[in-house]
Amino acid sequence: MVHKQQAGEVVAQARVRAGLTWAQIAERLGKPEVWTTAALLGQHPMSPSDAAAAAELLDLGADVVEALQRQPYRGSGEAVVADPTIYRFHEALQVYGPALKELIHEKFGDGIMSAINFRMQVERVPDPEGDRVVVTWDGKFLDYRW
Amino acid sequence: MVHKQQAGEVVAQARVRAGLTWAQIAERLGKPEVWTTAALLGQHPMSPSDAAAAAELLDLGADVVEALQRQPYRGSGEAVVADPTIYRFHEALQVYGPALKELIHEKFGDGIMSAINFRMQVERVPDPEGDRVVVTWDGKFLDYRW
Amino acid sequence: MVHKQQAGEVVAQARVRAGLTWAQIAERLGKPEVWTTAALLGQHPMSPSDAAAAAELLDLGADVVEALQRQPYRGSGEAVVADPTIYRFHEALQVYGPALKELIHEKFGDGIMSAINFRMQVERVPDPEGDRVVVTWDGKFLDYRW
Amino acid sequence: MVHKQQAGEVVAQARVRAGLTWAQIAERLGKPEVWTTAALLGQHPMSPSDAAAAAELLDLGADVVEALQRQPYRGSGEAVVADPTIYRFHEALQVYGPALKELIHEKFGDGIMSAINFRMQVERVPDPEGDRVVVTWDGKFLDYRW
Amino acid sequence: MVHKQQAGEVVAQARVRAGLTWAQIAERLGKPEVWTTAALLGQHPMSPSDAAAAAELLDLGADVVEALQRQPYRGSGEAVVADPTIYRFHEALQVYGPALKELIHEKFGDGIMSAINFRMQVERVPDPEGDRVVVTWDGKFLDYRW
Amino acid sequence: MVHKQQAGEVVAQARVRAGLTWAQIAERLGKPEVWTTAALLGQHPMSPSDAAAAAELLDLGADVVEALQRQPYRGSGEAVVADPTIYRFHEALQVYGPALKELIHEKFGDGIMSAINFRMQVERVPDPEGDRVVVTWDGKFLDYRW
Amino acid sequence: MVHKQQAGEVVAQARVRAGLTWAQIAERLGKPEVWTTAALLGQHPMSPSDAAAAAELLDLGADVVEALQRQPYRGSGEAVVADPTIYRFHEALQVYGPALKELIHEKFGDGIMSAINFRMQVERVPDPEGDRVVVTWDGKFLDYRW
Amino acid sequence: MVHKQQAGEVVAQARVRAGLTWAQIAERLGKPEVWTTAALLGQHPMSPSDAAAAAELLDLGADVVEALQRQPYRGSGEAVVADPTIYRFHEALQVYGPALKELIHEKFGDGIMSAINFRMQVERVPDPEGDRVVVTWDGKFLDYRW
Amino acid sequence: MVHKQQAGEVVAQARVRAGLTWAQIAERLGKPEVWTTAALLGQHPMSPSDAAAAAELLDLGADVVEALQRQPYRGSGEAVVADPTIYRFHEALQVYGPALKELIHEKFGDGIMSAINFRMQVERVPDPEGDRVVVTWDGKFLDYRW
Amino acid sequence: MVHKQQAGEVVAQARVRAGLTWAQIAERLGKPEVWTTAALLGQHPMSPSDAAAAAELLDLGADVVEALQRQPYRGSGEAVVADPTIYRFHEALQVYGPALKELIHEKFGDGIMSAINFRMQVERVPDPEGDRVVVTWDGKFLDYRW
Structure with a gap:
């Protein structure tokens, strides 16, 4: 197996x-x-x-x-966070996470971006000062609803 | 102070x-x-x-x-991760982090997306099945260079 | 404040x-x-x-x-887990979490129970051998959808 | 073995x-x-x-x-928490745990819901806005008794 | 308050x-x-x-x-474990915990000693080679019962 | 080996x-x-x-x-704590640990119950309301002595 | 207070x-x-x-x-370990701890050095190549005795 | 290998x-x-x-x-700390670590006991009230020197 | 104070x-x-x-x-690691730490770079492709010596 | 593989x-x-x-x-930190990390030393009082730039 x-x-x-x-x-x-x-x-x-x-x-x-x-147990574990290519995303969340939260609440109200009804894209965008990694996170808004 | x-x-x-x-x-x-x-x-x-x-x-x-x-000590601490609006971004990293890494290496070579030369945008994109939170992460590619 | x-x-x-x-x-x-x-x-x-x-x-x-x-940062912290009345719910998740996952996938397919579009109820149900705490967790199913 | x-x-x-x-x-x-x-x-x-x-x-x-x-050592470990299908239950406990505690004490007095004399059920409840995962946690109340 | x-x-x-x-x-x-x-x-x-x-x-x-x-949040925190008088009890659990589990299952079947329907006593028992601390833990047996 | x-x-x-x-x-x-x-x-x-x-x-x-x-490295690891039969002893220590400490100091002075010069016993004590698990912890008192 | x-x-x-x-x-x-x-x-x-x-x-x-x-809760917390003057003792335990254990068992049998019936001394010992910190740990041997 | x-x-x-x-x-x-x-x-x-x-x-x-x-990676890991024979040394550091620090600074000034230019000895010292484990830690003093 | x-x-x-x-x-x-x-x-x-x-x-x-x-307890705590300006040094240690160890042993034998008899310097070195942060760590070699 | x-x-x-x-x-x-x-x-x-x-x-x-x-997952894990030759670098970061941060901001403004566009060198520098380990960390300055 x-x-x-x-x-x-x-x-x-x-x-x-x-x-x-x-x-x-x-x-x-x-x-x-x-x-x-x-x-x-x-x-x-x-x-x-x-x-x-x-x-x-x-x-x-x-x-x-x-x-x-097979149906997975999702998640990639703590060790993976230390890899610099992956760490930069965690760092950006550390720095911009609360700002993301404020703006999601401002634009949508109380709720979240779904990570289930969700899609993501990685693009290489040419730039004369150095090409850019552009990652789009796109999830359905879910409002807290009782 | x-x-x-x-x-x-x-x-x-x-x-x-x-x-x-x-x-x-x-x-x-x-x-x-x-x-x-x-x-x-x-x-x-x-x-x-x-x-x-x-x-x-x-x-x-x-x-x-x-x-x-004042110059900050950046970072928002562990407690903030538990908030559901912020957690969904961590969850997406748990699920898609290694795929992001593979695709960055495939499109750019060995290196990282900078979190310093970096900008981010949150948009509300209308969708008949429910509006979407679209977050764009846009950082300069930095290659491992000795 | x-x-x-x-x-x-x-x-x-x-x-x-x-x-x-x-x-x-x-x-x-x-x-x-x-x-x-x-x-x-x-x-x-x-x-x-x-x-x-x-x-x-x-x-x-x-x-x-x-x-x-005010909009909250949700979550109640690690210290709260040790309280016996709250711990029993964590223990049940330790014991029955994988079974819950299997049965949700079996009955619904790949996805999750929403904790956002969600309601919960606590009832006291009389029982001759000792009354029972019955807690109903009721969340919309969200399927992994790209 | x-x-x-x-x-x-x-x-x-x-x-x-x-x-x-x-x-x-x-x-x-x-x-x-x-x-x-x-x-x-x-x-x-x-x-x-x-x-x-x-x-x-x-x-x-x-x-x-x-x-x-064989008699088990029960529990499913920390890694399992990261799986989104299981995590949503932990998140609901983070958000509603103290409310559960308050209401159990209000309806029953000082004590706990047993996780030993306990049963659990998962149902799919049809709903025009999306079927619902309904999980019933049903444990005997045990009062603190010296 | x-x-x-x-x-x-x-x-x-x-x-x-x-x-x-x-x-x-x-x-x-x-x-x-x-x-x-x-x-x-x-x-x-x-x-x-x-x-x-x-x-x-x-x-x-x-x-x-x-x-x-007032109804408490029970538990005394991690810091308390380091105190030597308290630590010895944790150490005994580290050494004898699995043996306790085996003997409880052998004498009672699958289940636990309740920590809710529970009483405890500390006694000083004279002994010519040095008096002894005798602590009695006395909890109702609860069998796993669905 | x-x-x-x-x-x-x-x-x-x-x-x-x-x-x-x-x-x-x-x-x-x-x-x-x-x-x-x-x-x-x-x-x-x-x-x-x-x-x-x-x-x-x-x-x-x-x-x-x-x-x-062979001489052992004693201790049974963190994973074992999650097992409900063993956890109840940890929970009782969380709730009653400081009380144990106060009473040991009151009855004996500054010192500890030895976990080395120590014996433990598990008994099944019949009780009409449900038999009881009675565990006796019996260790020599050691006073802080320079 | x-x-x-x-x-x-x-x-x-x-x-x-x-x-x-x-x-x-x-x-x-x-x-x-x-x-x-x-x-x-x-x-x-x-x-x-x-x-x-x-x-x-x-x-x-x-x-x-x-x-x-007043009777203390003993212990000095995790933060103190990082101080270099204190850390060197932890490091020596990391390196020589198992050797200490082997030699204590070899010279005394199964048991421990008491940290309760215990005394400690710090001396400055002159040495032409640089004076030496000599710390003597002196505890009563306690054998595992049931 | x-x-x-x-x-x-x-x-x-x-x-x-x-x-x-x-x-x-x-x-x-x-x-x-x-x-x-x-x-x-x-x-x-x-x-x-x-x-x-x-x-x-x-x-x-x-x-x-x-x-x-072969040149080692030194250190013996966290699991080893739980062994009672080794733990007593950690406990003594918890209780006496800050006092050691104060006395080293008092007798030598700002600096540390080296754990590299270092020797250690274990002796069995006879004592009518029970033989004693005497461990001598002997390291060169190193002063903070820029 | x-x-x-x-x-x-x-x-x-x-x-x-x-x-x-x-x-x-x-x-x-x-x-x-x-x-x-x-x-x-x-x-x-x-x-x-x-x-x-x-x-x-x-x-x-x-x-x-x-x-x-006053004599300090040295160390700056875990929270500080998350700051990006400080984190990059930790990351370089994660990536190059074992290589540093190999080369120190190769050039000096078994031992360490002292962090006590130690000095450090930060310089801004002009570079047409972007000025460089050059940090020099300079510590006395200490060999393992019994 | x-x-x-x-x-x-x-x-x-x-x-x-x-x-x-x-x-x-x-x-x-x-x-x-x-x-x-x-x-x-x-x-x-x-x-x-x-x-x-x-x-x-x-x-x-x-x-x-x-x-x-093959493209690596970079990082060397927590266990490696305990090795004394590697630990001294972590200790120096604990002691001098905030000073490094202050001086980088003073000499360059808000930003970081890159650990990607980065090189490092280890040298043995003779010194009559004992040869010195000199490690040069040399990374491009990256300013926070939106």
Whole structure:
């Protein structure tokens, strides 16, 4: 039995060997890039057909295909926070979290941005002073409703 | 002597009494909304003229104006994470953090999105199935360079 | 300036002095019991009219009334977990959390019970072997939807 | 020797392969759904006959059957809290825990809801605005008694 | 308003000034020693008559008397664990906890010793090799019962 | 090489297979029940003859016998605290720890109950309202002595 | 009411103003240096006569004298560990702790060095390559004895 | 490849089988007892000749000999603190740490006891009231010097 | 009585009001910049003459002057780590710490860089691609020596 | 599949067997010492040619070569902090971190030293009173820029 997390490591390795980008895999599955990458790293259950398509592209075994379809325990653990590429997002939340909260309440009232009815996008935006990483977080507003 | 954090609480209170939105304050200062809100909550030092303009709008005392100009120790502490409006951003990082990392490396190479040369925007995007909170994180790419 | 948490302590004290139950206060406000208790303890912003009604019932000062209307940072901190009456709920989540997850996925698919579009009720159910505490958690299902 | 936790993973896997729902297994064992799911995931010791019945339904080996009957160390660990489906219950406790405590004391006096003499139920309640997850926590009241 | 914890410190101080032992106070209230000491330190709500009796013995103010009757948030915090007199009990639990669990299951079946329907006693037992601290923990057995 | 902890798991398993209670094993070794159970779970070094007697009763291999005689690193870790049967003892310490400390100082002066020169006993005491778990903690008083 | 810890800070300050060393105070009280310093910092209860003698030497108020006689909650908290002068002792325990354990068991059998029946001494030992801090920890051996 | 820690466990086991005390091993290597024990448990790199001598005494394999010579990551982890024999040293630091700091500053000025230019000794000192564990910590004083 | 930490906040404030840089203060005291800044923030005891000189420059009260001369408990706490300007140093240690260790052992043998016999310097080094922060850490090598 | 961390351990071992210093390896790769050591310990991805060159020098297998080229999760974990050689750097940050922050803001304005556009060097500087470890941290200044 292969755990979701192990399956994710196998996929990450297989992708390098297959010489494919995450963007190419997403395009062949007809799914968004962030969703596809997250799902293949074990954060979403995949449909049988998506898992099969990934398996063909990346030459994955049956146990990995089965693992990709399983319902995950989501979350990536504390150790991952220390990685500088990921830490910068946590730092921005430390600095701008309360401002985000104030502005969400000001524009929408009492409630939250859903992280379930949610999509995310990463873009490279050219800039003469250095290209920019632009990440869009897009979630449905949910108001506190009794 | 007023601490930055206390100054932030005084400002938040004064804003309600003055009947102003953060957006209106930002507009009068001619500064972006997220920056203005974060600065007034104590996460950025403000220039003397910005602090004075805010003081006039919100009827703040001299010690608060002084505190707003001071260099902060940035960060908002662990307790703030539990608030549901802020927690959803942490949750999305738990679920999508490794995917963000993979895609940043794929699109840019080895490096990070800067949280210093950085801007952020919160928008309300109308949607027939429920309006959406769209937050844009926009930071300069910095490559690991020895 | 009175903090939400301090306001909650003042309310709790005032309620005892006024000789009123939470149920009676909830009934006079025409709001559910759990919502009313949580709001008066500082976990929800109250409308001006609800805050005024509570103030009259409990003889609260203007600063407490103002605090009750403020948008809260929600959450009750780690120390509260140790209280035995609250701990039993955490213990039940430790024991039955994964089973809850399995059954929610089985009955609804991939998603969560909303804690925002949510209501809760506490009842005393008579039982010859000892009356029972019955707590109903009732939240809208939200499916993972990109 | 198979640990309870490993046995739980084997069972979860076997259930998918057998094409059975937790509800169907519970029905065949004649036991409540939450209890059955929790027990098969390793949170309760099972009687020899229940374990044998489960083994037949799910085609489990003798060592798994033995593990299912063993007395567990209960609890599911910190990592599980981060999963969004489980986290929402923790969040509701953060927000409503003190209100629960107040209302239990008001309706019953000084004491707790037992998590030992306890049962729990998950239901899907249809609702035109979106079906609802309704979870009932039902425990005997125990008063502080010297 | 006096917090339960502050009230406990006032009581502890007043007891020394009054030249009374906890045992004497317990005797005059007609309550067990451990219960009385814990209640006066803020871990139990006291009845109006018990609080009044304590107030007379120890010359306590009205706000302390009110605090003693209030429902507590129970628990004494992490810092207290480091005190050597208290730590030895934690150490014994570290060493003998699993053995206690095995023997409770062996003698009673699956369940727990209640910490609610519970009493405790501290005695000094003379011994030629050095007197002994004998603490009796006595709680009703509660079996896991659905 | 078998670790003490692994040896403890092997012993626990073997005991069930041998159809023996901890009490029976303790009786055959001529040792107290709590001591015997703790030692066989790896919290005390056993003498060669005790280890050999246990090995014969439980049909243990030579490496387990060797492990049972080894000097342990005592303590059972944080995870164990969450188990409800063990947690109740921690909860009672949270609630009654400071009262225990006060009464030990009152009856003995400044010092501690030894957890080294120490014995413990678990009894089932019949009670018409439900049998009781009575645990006696009995340690030599040690006074702070320079 | 003055807390033990505050009393310790007052004493530390008063000692500097009085121009006395800890060694001189210890000598006048006729007590060992480490004991005297620890007691005046709030880690031991002092006898009325010792407290009075210290009060005279250091010109302390009645509330401080009372605090010095009170039974302490011992321990100095986590923050203190970071101080380099104190940290080196923790570091030596990290490096040599298991060796200490092995040698204590080898020389004495199964048991511990008492930290209650215990004395400690700090000396400055001249050395041509740099004087040495020599700290002697001297505690009664206590064997595990049931 | 054998890790230092594993090598330490192999050595500890081999020592028992060889029927040698740590003191005897130290004597044959011509090294102090605490140093020898710590080094063989993996806290110091050993010279090739010392490692070879230990290998001959204890019949160790080549990979263990290699591991003993490797530069360690020093420290023994949090779990070890709970062992009562080791914990007493931590407790004494909790109680006497600030007094140690005061006396070191008084006798030497601003600085620390080195834990690098450092030696330690464990002795059994006979005493009619019970033999004593006497541990000498002896480190060069280092003054804060810019 | 003013604590060292409070004194540091007063100094930081007074410096801004006096319109002096840390470099100017350091120059007038004839001390290195990092040392002077750290000492005035409460991490070193200052000599009476240095404290007096600082008091004159910054118009400090007698209690602050006294606080500056007191022996500190060094360390700046966990909260400070989150500040981005300070965090980058922690991050570099996370990434390069083991490499530093390897190279120190390679160039010097088994031992450490002293943080006591230590000096540090911050420089601004012009660079056409952006000026650089260059921090030099310079400590005496101390070899492990028994 | 070999993890980066395991690859680092294999490299560290192979280097000793090959009788090469990190400095020699760095020289043959034509890369700085700290970078080379960090990269070979798994903190940087290596180019195929650098990995191949290292493989030839150190006689590494193909899976290790592949691991060295993989993008790492950077960071070295909490356990590493306890090692004395690494801890001294953390201690210096505890003592001098706020001073560093003040001086960076004074010399550059509001911003940080980059840990990405960053280089580090370790030197042995001869000194008659004992050679010195001099570590240079050199990062581009990044100003907070919206």
